[in-house]
Amino acid sequence: MKNFLEHTGIEPGRLHFSWISSAESTKFVDVVKKITDEVKTLNPANKKYVKTEPKVD
Amino acid sequence: MTDYTDKIKEIAKRVLTEGKVEMVIGFRKGTLPMMNQPHYATSAESANELIWDSNCSLNLANYLTDKKGKIGIVAKGCDSRNIVTHVIENKIKRDQLYIIGVPCTGMLDHYKINSMFDSEILKVEESGDKITITGNGFSETKSKQELLAENCAVCTHRNPVEYDELAGDLVEEQKDVDQYASLTKVESMSADEKWNYFEDLLSSCIRCYACRNACPLCYCPTCFVDESRPQWVGKSQDPTDVKTFHLLRAYHCAGRCTDCGACERACPMGIKVREFTKKLNKDCLELYGWEAGLSLDERPPLDTFKTDDPDEFIK
Incomplete structure (x- = not known):
């Protein structure tokens, strides 16, 4: 996975x-401490993992 | 491979008239070139419609799920591996089946052939390893090897693994092919490039679920995408929903996929959906030494537990 x-x-x-x-x-x-520390070093995700608004073309 | 047709007809008629089976599942000629349809032959007359050529790439194991009675089925290498998977997963019993094995030399990639010509293709004929493509004002003959579907070009299980009777002599298996060559390109990319590559790959997906419906592994009575209580995944064209569908569809096939290519053939948009399942097949081979559907006596890696299972990912 x-x-x-x-x-x-x-x-x-x-x-x-x-x-x-x-x-x-x-x-x-x-x-949890270890995970948050590690993820923080990666900077905020610039990829779209979560759907926000409906996309209209 | 067209010379298998007579033998398939003969076997089908024999087992039907002897009462060994109630129907034989095979292929008949479709209405468009390169498009054969699955065919249920229930009598000697309808067995006459059965054919075999290089356009039989759909997977007939798909039609076996939960069938009752005795069934004859025409099976090439990958179909037979999916039949084994069906038996392992209790979707059909081996003694219900009369398998007519077809040693396969690969199926044609109809997308590739269509993209070679500007105008409509009216006829595709094969003789031996030569394929003649005819349309309005053109006719070209090419070698079959260069027109093979991607999964067939790297196939190492052309002969059926399980059969009751063969429709022809066993063929030589391909050696020295790198089954996972298509993955290396993606593996060498950075995380961002990979993300963009897959966004791009799926951008034309219309969520028709043809890949799921063509797949012999996808037999759940209600698929997770059709479920509305709870609704696991949105039904929109949003890239997040599209990606969720494709990732999960592929993951449900982990350790079960035989790389038959039915998903890719069925896709109306020509999306290379095998890119996902291929990666999982490679992982299964590397982590568990497993290739799906080769033996009736072994359980697939994801439904067994061994103390030496790889566990580096979990802390």
């Missing part, structure tokens, strides 16, 4: 996968 999405043009580093049990609160915090 990761390979595939990155093949279609999503920057490496924007997509993260992790397995966290509901008992692993500290791991959750660590992972």
Whole structure:
């Protein structure tokens, strides 16, 4: 999945996968911190991932 | 490949009159050049309509889903791999089927042929590996190899993997072809270039879902794009919706796709939709050593678990 999405043009580093049990609160915090830090270094996404307004030609 | 026709007719008539099967699924001549239609032969007379040539690139396994009774089916290499996938996924039982195997030497790319000529093509005939294309005021003969569909040109499973009877002698498999050559170009691009490449690729998509309907893997009673409660994906022409559809369609085929090329042939806009499934096929081969539809006894990688499955992506 990761390979595939990155093949279609999503920057490496924007997509993260992790397995966290509901008992692993500290791991959750660590992972989220790490992800936000990494994604911030990539600058805001200039690609359109979310549909905003209907496009009219 | 036209010489298979008589043998296919003979086998079909025999199994129909012997009562071995209730129908034989094959091809008959279409109304336009290079467009054969799927045909259900239910009697010896209708079996007479069956044909075989280099325009039979649709995948007949598509018509087997949840069928009852005994069925005969004409299957080239990729069809037979999709039949195996159908059996593995419990969409049909092997003992319901009488498979007429057709060793295949590749199918023609009708887009390529149409784009070679300015005016309408009226007739396309083949003899051996020569294809003669005739229209108003022109007639040209070309070698079949240069007119092959992209997936057929890199095919390494031309002979059927599963069959009850063959319509001709097995052909030599292609060696030394780089199945994934088309991916290398995209792989060498930067993330932004890749994004733009795929935006561009899909810009002409009209969301007709012909690629899905032609695909033997897409047999869900209600496809996720047709579902309205919940509505997973918008029905508009917005690039986000179009891309969501194509990415998910391809992902649903991961580890199951045999690269038969039916999606690309069915696309009315000539979009290279195989660009997506091809990447997933390559990943499956590299990560799990898996090619779909080669054996009835093995489970596909995405429905089994092994302790040594690659897991570098997950932290």
